[in-house]
Amino acid sequence: MSLSLRRAFMMTISAVVLLTTALSSASAAAPASYRIVVLGDSVSAGYEPIEEIKNGTTAPYGYADRLLEQSLFRTSSALTNYAILGLTTPGLANLLQGAANGQPLQASDLQDFSSFDPRVVVMADGVAKRTRELAADLAQADLVVLTIGGNDFSSLIKMAADSSTESARQIIQDSFEIRMNDYTKDLDKMATRLHELAPNARIVLADQYLPLFKGHELYPLLLDKVKVLSQALDLFAEEMTKRGIPLKIAHVSGKFAGNESAYTYFNLWDKWDIHPKQPGYEAIAQAFADKIWSDGYRKPDPRAEGVELSVVINGKEPPSKPVLIKGTTFLALRDVSNAVGAELKWNQAAKSATFKKNGKEVVVTIGSNTVYVDGVARQIPTPAYFEQDGKNVKTYVPLAVVSDSLDYQVVFRKSIMTVFINS
Known part of the structure; x- marks a missing residue:
């Protein structure tokens, strides 16, 4: 041989x-x-x-x-x-x-x-x-x-x-x-x-x-x-x-x-x-x-030019793409609330958003490094900001708000540049 x-x-x-x-x-x-x-x-x-x-x-x-x-x-x-x-x-x-x-x-x-x-x-x-x-x-x-x-x-x-x-x-x-x-x-x-x-x-x-x-x-x-x-x-x-x-x-x-x-x-x-x-x-x-799995092998949706990563929330990719600012990933809090079936209210006077789900309440204020989780103050590394999206105001929060404040599982897979959020 x-x-x-x-x-x-x-x-x-x-x-x-x-x-x-x-x-x-x-x-x-x-x-x-x-x-x-x-x-x-x-x-x-x-x-x-x-x-x-x-x-x-x-x-x-x-x-x-x-x-x-x-x-x-x-x-x-x-x-x-x-x-x-x-x-x-x-x-x-x-x-x-x-x-x-x-x-x-x-x-x-x-x-x-x-x-x-x-x-x-x-x-x-x-x-x-x-x-x-x-x-x-x-x-x-x-x-x-x-x-x-x-x-x-x-x-x-x-x-x-x-x-x-x-x-x-x-x-x-x-x-x-x-x-x-x-x-x-x-x-x-x-x-x-x-x-x-x-x-x-x-x-x-x-x-x-x-x-x-x-x-x-x-x-x-x-x-x-x-x-x-x-x-x-x-x-x-x-x-x-x-x-x-x-x-x-x-x-x-x-x-x-x-x-x-x-x-x-x-x-x-x-x-x-x-x-x-x-x-x-x-x-x-x-x-x-x-x-x-009955639906077989899945991949993230194709990303638009300039979008560096994908976000999947409870199996779905939200309509608003994540935003990277100085190395920090920001998500539209309304997309998170819609995906997990949470209540989200905007207070125009206080410039704050209140997120409620399963007895948990998180209050995020625009420009503040402090969020309140069930009334207790927590520090986040970068403040939230908001954007006007048609008739809606979307509050963009750093990923840390979701992972540290909402007690959801958040996993970043660098191999496919995707953040998975599961409630």
Whole structure:
């Protein structure tokens, strides 16, 4: 087998300082009403083989980060990520068993990580020690998403990589179904334990995409096997549902088929790394969103020229765009009140606006750095101002008024330059 073919089969995990999912928020005053837990391997971790992430100067932006944003389009949300590079399905089952036992573990308790970069072992140790925290998060979870299985097939891939092309073809024909059956048996154990730990959560598992590019001599054979695996996982999900385990399959394979060159790093530095690029991670997030939300994958509306960010309030973008003044984001308070169904009254003499919702009253005065929340004075960094909008006066307040005074969840996602406000 050629060197290129050997590399095409390698599902390598490069040296990386793993940064778990980074949540950038302006505030999180209100408790999240929808909780997501992410489990699995390097794809769930959002890993990319690029220097910025290796050096720790850039946080990953994977499918899980995008799913958090999708959830924020709909309700107040929080996400925790327990993914581990190189994790197998038995390794995940061991992690969940540790969570069920309330027992902190080590990386070696999950699986053999001796062939991995030492930094991966450190990261695996860090997750393994958090089994009690994992159990608590799963007990409150509304949704669990995971990618797992790529590493389960690695020994089969290695056998094929060490053989000639025809031998590789025969190995795949003879061994794939056996490996697939072992994988689904391991999934059964893992999913059963996961449901016990997260009894109120929907579980969404991704199928496997093809680790080759279209046009490769083995592409048709492996594409067929990937389809067989996807069908087997659909049957597995049906069986889980019959047993009362709400599990669905996100069909990632269909989105990657024919797009492997655009969606993965298989030809980066001639290393054939099959981790997703950004378009690949977005495709994975879309596949998950299709299974989780009836209206699918959402994006902020196109912004007008000069508008630097978007604001989404309870799932809708208000008619008045946010205004940036000297680094401070201002929102039209009337847009906030309309979106959340609050009462807003304007006092022309006092040049003040009174916002009332759920027994809370906030009084904002134009030009003043003081707002009154239920009669108690609070300082804000920059004062409010007003604009005449037809017959209406719109009071523009700094974002801090909404986040600090109204106790709404306010999350800023720099990745899409969007502020999510959920009441």
